[in-house]
Amino acid sequence: MKLSNRILNMQFSPIRKLAPYAAEAKKRGIKVYHLNIGQPDVKTPDLFFKAIENFKTTVLAYTESQGMDELQESFIEYYKKWDTEFTKDELVITNGGSEAIMLTFMTICDPGDEIISPEPFYTNYNGFAQTASAKMVPYLTKAEDGFHLPDREVIESKITDRTRALMISNPGNPTGTVYTAEELRLLGDIAKEHDLYLIADEVYREFVYDGLKYTSTLSLKDIIDRVIIVDSISKRYSACGARIGLVASKNKEFIHNVMKLCQSRLCVPTVEQIGAAALKDTPESYFIETRAEYQKRRDILMEGLGKIPGVICKKPTGAFYVVAKLPVKNAENFAKFLLTDFEKDGKTVMVAPANGFYATPGLGEDEVRISYCLNCDDLKAAVELLKAAIEEYKKTRE
Ligand SMILES: Cc1ncc(COP(=O)(O)O)c(C=O)c1O
Structure with a gap:
């Protein structure tokens, strides 16, 4: 039986595409910090x-x-x-x-x-x-x-x-x-x-x-x-x-x-x-506090990314994402490596390859989207892991 060309031409979400690898990593007992998805952890009113x-x-x-x-x-x-x-x-x-x-x-x-x-x-x-x-x-x-x-x-x-x-x-x-x-x-x-x-x-x-x-x-x-x-x-x-x-x-x-x-x-x-x-x-204070919290997280993320040699990104001023250029040839392979081959003290990190956010083939190959929805401590830990992973990847894979 036939499926429509409409559905066959549709891509799976690049944000969720690597989810099976994350599930496998978790089965192996590895803690995965999710920098790939815009799921806020702030309390619903x-x-x-x-x-x-x-x-x-x-x-x-x-x-x-x-x-x-x-x-x-x-x-x-x-x-x-x-x-x-x-x-x-x-x-x-x-x-x-x-x-x-x-x-x-x-x-x-x-x-x-x-x-x-x-x-x-x-x-x-x-x-x-x-x-x-x-x-x-x-x-x-x-x-x-x-x-x-x-x-x-x-x-x-x-x-x-x-x-x-x-x-x-x-x-x-x-x-x-x-x-x-x-x-x-x-x-x-x-x-x-x-x-x-x-x-x-x-x-x-x-x-x-x-x-x-x-x-x-x-x-x-x-x-x-x-x-x-x-x-x-x-x-x-x-x-x-x-x-x-x-x-x-x-x-x-x-x-x-x-x-x-x-x-x-x-x-x-x-x-x-x-x-x-x-x-x-909902009182205005909810928005003021939430905004302050995300701004703090953005600053932690930017500070951490700034310490990774070869990472390029400008400080964003809204939402809770940043697109970062990584010093790797193929960010999707690197994102997969994070889940399949890397861990430090039983932990790793998940990012979304940015190529899926471009409609033009070939663009965004060395970029990832990082979401800063994690609390400040987890975010610090996750950026440290990213730094260690890039070092290891460059030494062993590129
Ligand atoms: C820019 C943008 N628009 C729309 C949506 C859809 O969100 P929802 O369907 O949860 O309202 C999202 C979700 O991440 C988004 O980032």
Whole structure:
């Protein structure tokens, strides 16, 4: 029996690809520090669990396809902080930011259509584009420029009659780059001139460091009908397992059509929506403390990486990732070596090879994405292990 070309052409997630080797290492009794995955260890606010505890029902029913009233309202309230008044027909609750991206691509793309994005980009955009039989079209951003946007001409050179949207994740995964107001303006101007949507994946909006001011794409009021926001509670409230996100746009026609897909998948899990709605009362101190914690971790990581000869990376200012160039020829082989052949005092470390975050073959071969979701002590230990592993790898394998 045949499988679809769509699925056969799809890649496994590079973030999880080496997971079987990690499982094997753990079976051998080795402790693996996970620098490969963006799973925060910060506590989910108690408000989430309390709301679920207090939820009493005899029938666990479907909810509205666009999400429960109180959850929609809690997001509407949240966006006021970002100077935007959404109405209920301008946002739908989704199964995480992941479904928000998929619904967006399915709604705006015909087979063969293209979404333009800076690379490296969040690798799962590829899979979602594939689901819609669409294609990610990348333009290169470089470590030495802090992965900031290139000139207008570079971006415009990628536009064809199949282009439907420009897309960014801001702050960026895997780069940790926070785009400036001028960069967003540039994207807005290009979108307007070429009649495109501008998709902004802002799931890391709260994770911006060094006192930097964050500019949301929602600030582009003159082109707001082109802006599609992808959002999620996964990282903001350290609630990845809840699978609650949303897609929002002032373009009511877009949301109206997204609803067709929402209605066919019926709804998002009821209990998690109850918990998520309660998060609106999370005090500002939660974000301040979480931000300070991640900034501390970033600094520990950068200090540790700075001590490894040959490692190149610029200090990122957002999210909780860094793309680092390693002094090895093939970072994927090295990442595998970490799990299969290396250990120090019964411990090793796992990183995500960065080539999977590039759409252009051959790019990112000597780079890894490192996530700093581990607590400070574990992070220090993990970077020490990385240093020792690179030394051993270079001595014995290259
Ligand atoms: C940039 C970006 N967008 C979207 C997502 C999807 O997150 P979720 O589906 O958990 O909301 C992630 C998860 O890591 C991400 O990094």
